[in-house]
Amino acid sequence: MEYLVFGSLLVLALSLFMSISVMALSHVLIIIPVLYFLPKMEWKKFTKSNWALLIFSFLVPISIIYAHNNEIGLKYFNIMKFKYYLLGALMAAPFGWYLKTKATLKQIKILFWSALISSSVASLSGMIGLYTGFNPLKWGPPSSATQNAGMFGMLMSYAHSEAIWCILLVGLFLNYKKLENYFPKWLLSIAIIINFVGFITSYTRGALLAFIIALPFYFFKANKKKFITAILATVLLSAMCWVSVPYLRVTFEGRQHSNLLRVGQWKAAWKVFELNPVMGVGFRNFQPYSTVIKKQYGYPEPTWEGHAHNNLLEILAGMGLVGGIPFLAWIFFWLYESYKRDDLAAKLAFPSIIAIVIGGLTQNTITDGVNVFLFMALYALTQIEVDTL
DSSP states (O other), X not given: OHHHHHHHHHXXXXXXXXXXXXXXXXXXXXXXXXXXXXXXXXXXXXXHHHHHHHHHHHHHHHHHHHTTTOSSOOOGGGGGGHHHHHHHHHTHHHHHHIIIIIOOHHHHHHHHHHHHHHHHHHHHHHHHHHHHSOBTTTTBXXXXXXXXXXXXXXXXXXXXXXXXXXXXHHHHHHTGGGTTTTSOHHHHHHXXXXXXXXXXXXXXXXXXXXXXXXXXXXXXXXXXXXXXXXXXXXXXXHHHHHHHOHHHHHHHHSOHHHHHHHHHHHHHHHHHHHHSTTTTXXXXXXXXXXXXXXXXXXXXXXXXXXXXXXXXHHHHHHHHHHHHHHHHHHHHHHHHHHHHOOSHHHXXXXXXHHHHHHHTTTSOOTTOHHHHXXXXXXXXXXXXXXXXX
């Protein structure tokens, strides 16, 4: 059991920015420990966010089954997607048992070093691909010729995961004294620089805004003066990047077509929700409706089919209020519970959740496999109240 949990965490550390196919192995490895701890779980001690995520996970297949008579593109294999959220709600128990009672200093070091090095190598390989046209780890051309996508085929998946990861790296730096036994500061500093440059060169507006807005929240609870100072420093740093990196200005000012695409998706997703307010049209089933609704109501870009580019709208369109309420409850209580706690895990969680919320305003990250693996791992690990390991 110990090695299964360690293996699951190690696979996550090595693959979060490398391969979604390998990430799946982490869930395979954690299933047996979750089942083992299931009868031992103290359900009365479950947090409100835990219950909300658990309820949400069970509603995913229900929404698809309920929408079985939909005439547009229902995909029944999406029923199995509930497992990501279910494991997110349950795997804190084996993770906590392992980290608090079984993990050795060497194993914790391996996990931290693996995460710091693998994420840096993935970002570096993506940057090499961006500027040379050849990604050495993929042994082929990059996914995007103008933006760093790391090792992933989808640019947005890389950028929004990096936004959260860069927030966490800053948190590790701010709390380094509690973690100095596990990795040297020089390694952390190198990882911050490489991942941050990789993140910037993704030139992804929503992810960049999520990072900028969330970063000062490390000081929101502890010190309001530092919070204000952090806001000013973040604004100043952003202004310097704006001046020194011309492509950033192009990113924010020159993508009016992308803006129009999003407006069309938002309007269509809201209309689908209005037409199906209780149960929606099935989890992850908004996409085939998007072109039909846009053509019918004259919304922008009627020929472009895609997801809602907004987490809440995607859930409301796919699962209605029945899914939207527990989804919002999960985010709210996770944020509130992290704010009320004073341990290290909670301090790292609070600004990370802010970044997830902000990033989710312009991109559908909550049904993106790459992002969901990171979100669920982060949620499970931050349910464990630890100030150090």
